[in-house]
Amino acid sequence: MGWLTMTRLGMAPYETPKAYLDAQLTYERPATGETPFRALRVLKSVYSGSAYYAAVERYDESGARLYVTAIICLVRWNPKAADGHIFGYKDMDEDMGPCEAGCPRSVLELLTSSTHPYALDWRRRCYRLLELTERTIADGDLIRFPEPMQFTDGSRHADFKVRREGRKLTLTLPDGRGRFKISRLLERRFEIIRQPKVARTIFPAA
Incomplete structure (x- = not known):
């Protein structure tokens, strides 16, 4: 129709x-x-x-x-x-x-x-x-795409770090450089690599 x-x-x-x-x-x-x-x-x-x-x-x-x-x-x-x-x-x-x-x-x-x-x-x-x-992406997670993605500046990247501000997601390179926008991000296939959390060591008072 x-x-x-x-x-x-x-x-x-x-x-x-x-x-x-x-x-x-x-x-x-x-x-x-x-x-x-x-x-x-x-x-x-x-x-x-x-x-x-x-x-x-x-x-x-x-x-x-x-x-x-x-x-x-x-x-x-x-x-x-x-x-x-x-x-x-x-x-x-x-x-x-x-x-x-x-x-x-x-x-x-x-x-x-x-x-x-x-x-x-x-x-x-x-x-x-x-x-x-419906995947849950936490602040600080590393996401990895199956293949590098090309951006308007000519660079190609597959790994990104997630910065979450409320519902807003910002992507940077793993070392924190740059800001990247990927359309329909959550509908794409990628691997979520959880970063190990290091427990803070508390030393008893002398």
Whole structure:
């Protein structure tokens, strides 16, 4: 499916992409003629600014669960768009094997089992990314990339020391020189080398 774009009037009465998409994925359609009953409800959704991930439950006429699957939407949101089309989205389900694999754990853990190969591959990629982004890097840790990275000044480095200031991470060379910025750092593969902590020796008073 391609992109669907709309104005604020087209989004009405919803003010945000998340609210609009939650509403689109929550409905009941009674059985008519040869068309069976269809119903869907959002159990959990997360909107990151460029992507929307939702665990949606399909249920029958009695309200009993049939299954829970993931819906992924790419989102374009520009409230100041010159042409008035402030919102656009492209939706897909996990069985389509989306490239986007940044689904939060809170959504993934609500999904029921699947045998679809594309869905299984997508879930594996999501969990692998979570393993990377949920790593804890402490102040003073040394991180080592599999291969040296090249920077705009022409230098190449594989080892960096981490300086943590709250949530902000600063990278320097192991000897403390320089300041380096690596985009999407926590999504990259690297080894964390913990620095040994030397206990302070306290000498008893004479």
